[in-house]
Amino acid sequence: MHSLFLRSAAVFGILAAMATTGGAADPPSAKLALSFKPKQVDVEYDIPQESEYAKCKVTVVRKGKASGWVVLGPGGETLRRFMDTDGDNIVDHWGYYLRGLEVYRDIDSDADNKIDQFRWMNTAGSRWGIDDNADGYVDRWKMISAQEASRSRKSCWKKSPTGQRNSRRTSPPMGLTAKPAGCSSSTRSPD
Ligand SMILES: [Ca+2]
Numbered sequence: 001m002h003s004l005f006l007r008s009a010a011v012f013g014i015l016a017a018m019a020t021t022g023g024a025a026d027p028p029s030a031k032l033a034l035s036f037k038p039k040q041v042d043v044e045y046d047i048p049q050e051s052e053y054a055k056c057k058v059t060v061v062r063k064g065k066a067s068g069w070v071v072l073g074p075g076g077e078t079l080r081r082f083m084d085t086d087g088d089n090i091v092d093h094w095g096y097y098l099r100g101l102e103v104y105r106d107i108d109s110d111a112d113n114k115i116d117q118f119r120w121m122n123t124a125g126s127r128w129g130i131d132d133n134a135d136g137y138v139d140r141w142k143m144i145s146a147q148e149a150s151r152s153r154k155s156c157w158k159k160s161p162t163g164q165r166n167s168r169r170t171s172p173p174m175g176l177t178a179k180p181a182g183c184s185s186s187t188r189s190p191d
């Protein structure tokens with residue numbers, strides 16, 4: 001997890017630096033852009049094969065003070081959308097797509113270079129988690145549908161460690177298993 005974190009931090013630095021020095025006019029390579037991953041593990045999104053990277057395109061988008069990059073897949077479908085929404089030349093929204101629809105977004109809402117919001121949308125449901133201390137875990141929900149809240153209670157929803165794709169199958173490190181009040185079991189049934 002540590003090396004993963006360092007790696008993504010390094011990539012983030014590259015993207016931030018590119019944004020600072022070259023602006024959105026110099027998009028990253030598709031390979032670099034596609035190396036970004038959602039901060040939460042339970043996200044289903046389109047991931048092209050490495051052999052398809054050459055057919056993916058990264059294009060510059062601008063809308064008002066917002067600017068950024070859209071990664072298009074081999075068929076022209078949107079795969080990622082990374083945006084600087086507040087015009088400080090640093091990416092603060094990272095959108096991940098499934099079949100052309102944005103299904104998940106990491107957000108740095110206060111421009112401190114730390115992701116503090118996680119949002120599931122469209123076919124991925126309707127959840128918007130807030131991470132108050134930017135440790136990679138949802139601390140509270142800004143929005144969650146009644147259905148998902150009910151499911152979360154039933155499954156004794158656990159916070160998801162940052163950057164660990166298979167964390168559900170492994171024992172989380174100490175201190176990473178905080179549970180919502182009312183959960184009595186320490187284990188979670190598989191999905
Ligand atoms: Ca920004």
Ligand SMILES: [Ca+2]
Nearest residue numbers: 108110114116
């Ligand atoms: Ca932040």
